[in-house]
Amino acid sequence: MNGPHVILGGGPCGLAAAWELARAGQKPIVLERESLVGGLCATHEKDGWRFDLGGHRFVSASVELSRWLEGLLGEDLLTQERRSVVLHDGRSFKYPLDAxxxxxxxxxxxxxxxxxxxxxxxxxxxxxxxxxxxxxxxxxxxxxxxxxxxxxxxxxxxxxxxxxxxxxxxxxxxxxxxxxxxxxxxxxxxxxxxxxxxxxRRYRYPRHGMGQLYEAMSREVKSLGGEIVTGVRALSLEVAAKRVVAVRADTVAGPRRIPVGELLSTIPLTDLAQSLRPGVALPELRFRALTFLNLMLARRDFSENTWMYVASGALAMSRIQEPKRRSVAMAPEGRTSLMLEIPCNVGDGTWRADVGELRRRMGAELRELGFTVDDVLDAFVVRVAHGYPVYHLGYERDRQETLRVVSEFANVRTAGRQGLFRYVFMDAAMQMGVVAARQMMQSARDAAALDAIGRARSPIETSALTA
Ligand SMILES: Cc1cc2nc3c(=O)[nH]c(=O)nc-3n(C[C@H](O)[C@H](O)[C@H](O)COP(=O)(O)OP(=O)(O)OC[C@H]3O[C@@H](n4cnc5c(N)ncnc54)[C@H](O)[C@@H]3O)c2cc1C
Known part of the structure; x- marks a missing residue:
């Protein structure tokens, strides 16, 4: 091997891979674009209020994974029971839908x-x-x-x-x-x-938001000698003889050239394929974006529900979440908050709307749903460009065509939700990271083994009707 194990993306998949490598005595380097680790599982904090990107919960049939998390977070890994409903036509229905x-x-x-x-x-x-x-x-x-x-x-x-x-x-x-x-x-x-x-119905949740788990994982990786570089503005791959030999990264500390032994990518599959073969025509694999309007409220509680689906196609918001229902530490004492999830496309009216405009629009939607929210102390907006991989008709053929480009490069593997363009949850993403790390240590590559993760239907369904 002519360089370290390099991982693109510091979400659940990339960090689990780094952790597995670091625990085996390797010194992985993770390159993450955002300033926070955790990817879609990050938690944003402002003045003592904490908001996930969409309110995550951890459920897994894997005992090994659950033990890992317990070891990492100890008493900060809470076990919670969820309550969720669908709001429709002035009524509320149990969620998951119950006959x-x-x-x-x-x-x-x-x-x-x-x-x-x-x-x-x-x-x-x-x-x-x-x-x-x-x-x-x-x-x-x-x-x-x-x-x-x-x-x-x-x-x-x-x-x-x-x-x-x-x-x-x-x-x-x-x-x-x-x-x-x-x-x-x-x-x-x-x-x-x-x-x-x-x-x-029960799930695990870190006391200070899902991001706490990934911050803890990132600290562990660093304490074992791995490197996590956040705030990477741009990446390009140096390729020779069908191998990636180095990554060039524009980091906060300046440009870096990092030699690569084995590479794991968890960034969007199309972005990886384009970096490997610049200029090659690829099919479009589209992601649905999400805008989150986070509202800090002066009251103690909003509702008894962890989240509420908004079924109406006439309203833009898809879910209303109250972070405190997952952990009371998500809001300061005596206060609560709401996170409104609004699906959108990058560049559309919702994506471009500022916080004042979104507060006005969503305030009207909340009133239409019968809620009064006139005690907002503060608000902020967070956006993610790659919320949901859009399974358009024929997407599997397009996905396979893009994966074939990656398969031409002997020391590259791609995994995770963005990396495989698969609607997987964090437990599957972490398992992919672990399996990919084991392949990296053996300079082996088994794309089928990575793609098989998260496909089996377990008797305990970890997902809901939608994420
Ligand atoms: C609204 C919502 C709710 C969800 N709820 C749940 C839930 O309750 N339970 C559950 O288990 N799962 C849930 N999920 C799914 C979960 O978030 C994902 O399965 C998990 O985050 C996937 O991890 P990943 O590492 O594969 O990808 P990501 O979390 O997307 O991480 C990829 C990382 O790559 C980085 N990256 C991308 N491009 C670049 C680049 N060019 N350079 C450097 N870095 C880059 C990104 O910034 C990101 O940090 C939810 C997802 C959404 C959108």
Whole structure:
């Protein structure tokens, strides 16, 4: 090996890889663009108020990973129970969607419409079975048109900024836990008992926000001799004989040339492929961006819910979160806060709106939902360009084409949510980091092993309908 192990990106995947390498006596170098580590799991702090990027929770079927985190955070790793609801049409529904609650909360007419729509969808499917291509196909075949029109369609379009007929059915299959309405009703009636997938109601959460975990991990890496460079403004890769031989980084301390032995990238897959093969024509792999409006409130509590989904397609916000419901340390004593999540595209009106404009717009939306928020002490906005990988129709072919470019380079592997363009959660991202680190130590490369992580459906579903 002619240089150190270099990792692009200091999110969960990159830091887990660095930690695994450092624990094995290696001296990895992590290059991170932001000033904070943790990637999408970072926590922003202002005057004693703390806000995640979207309110994260840790759930994992991996005992090894859970033990790691417990060792790292000790008593600061809390175990919490979640409460979440969907706000729709002046009513609130349990979340994850629960058949019994749906039947109770929908009126007699809506229930009848939902059942008729479901029966029609099943009949059509029995007569003319056809594969599910889009999200819309997947949901309407299993839940019928009325429930799709009420719950799944408008929210999905808002979240992705794409009509559900243009979103791959893979996303629904990966993320919706109920099999179909009939199955849900049989479970409700006690006719079917076996659980195929259930939601984890309890989760782990660091006392001072999810970012605390990654700051602790970053400290550990440094204490073991690794290097974490934050605030990297630009990166370019030096390539020779189908290997990356060095990374050139424009850092806060000035330009650096870092020789590379083995490389792990967790930055967006297209950015990596373009750095490896500048000028090569690549398919577009798009990410949905997110704008977070963080509001500090003068009151003690806002609601009993950890988060509330806003189903209406007419309102821009997708979720309302109260960070204090995850840990009381997220707000100063006697105060609380709200984080409003607004899906958008880089450069659109939401992305460009300043804090005053967003406060005005979101204030009106909150009022429409029946909330009064007239005690805002302060507010700030955080934006992320790469919130959700957009699974457009045909995305898998495009993803594979881009991965092929990376596979030409013998000492490069790509992993994580942005790196593999996969809708994975932090536990899968960390596991990918660990596996990638082990490959780096053996100068081995097994892209299939990395891509297999986070695909198996565990009996405890770690995700919700959406992240
Ligand atoms: C709103 C929201 C809520 C979520 N909730 C949960 C949850 O409750 N539980 C859960 O487990 N998961 C959740 N997730 C998913 C979780 O955030 C991701 O799975 C996890 O962050 C992926 O880690 P990663 O390291 O692969 O990618 P990232 O966290 O995206 O990290 C990639 C890093 O690379 C850096 N980078 C990018 N480009 C460059 C560059 N050119 N140079 C240097 N650095 C660069 C980025 O700044 C970032 O730090 C949520 C995600 C979102 C968006």
């Amino acid at each position: 019994a609650d749906l039947v109770r909360s929908l009126g007699v007419r809506e229930n009848a419409r939902a059942l008729a729509g479901y029966a029609e969808a099943r009949a059509v499917h029995a007569l003319r079975p056809r594969p599910d291509v889009s999200f819309e196909d997947w949901v309407t075949a299993r839940f019928g048109r009325p429930l799709y029109d009420t719950f799944f369609g408008p929210y999905t379009q808002k979240l992705w900024g794409l009509h559900p007929s243009c979103i791959s059915a893979d996303w629904a299959a990966e993320r919706i836990s109920l099999l179909h309405l009939g199955d849900a009703l049989l479970r409700m009636g006690g006719v079917r008992r076996s659980e195929i997938r259930t939601y984890a």
